[in-house]
Amino acid sequence: MTGSALLVDAFGRIHETVVDTVGGLSAEELAFRVDDSANSIAWLIWHLTRIQDDHIADAAGLDQAWDGQGWAKRFALPLPVSDTGYGHTSAEVATVVASAELLAGYHSAVHEQTLAYVSDLDGDAFARVVDTSWNPPVTLAVRLISVIGDALQHVGQAAFVRGVLSRR
Helix, strand or coil, rough: HHHHHHHHHHHHHHHHHHHHCCCCCCCHHHHCCCCCCCCHHHHHHHHHHHHHHHHHHHCCCCCCCCHHHHHHHHCCEEEEEECCCCCCCCHHHCCCCCHHHHHHHHHHHHHHHHHHHCCCCCCCHHHHEEECCCCCCCHHHHHHHHHHHHHHEEEEEEEEHHHHHHHH
């Protein structure tokens, strides 16, 4: 199996779990927070998708789906268009309210763009430096694994919150 095939599989698993986690929930259920400082399912899915969108688009030299495909306007969040959720306060987390269809739709758009990019990568591409603001500089391989790790953590958290919600 090639590196690009492994990436397609990993991003596919994330996408499946995102769709399963939000499926059938109302906007109110998606906004549920275990306590006042916790993240909601909506925020977790939006944030992991924003990070994937931001990081993959940057590495690929593409426009983000968020603003390039009009998802920012559809969500109409009271946040800057460039916001990815990193460092959000509890009050900012509470502003991320969306339907399951909107969350799954945005993630699907980002997933399609991600697969189109990673499907064609070869071994030499993974060594390319994509971020020089870190020491050592970040290669494409490290950036992709970082995105996958972050997304898996957040979708797991969202699935956990869904489990808590179903037991209330």
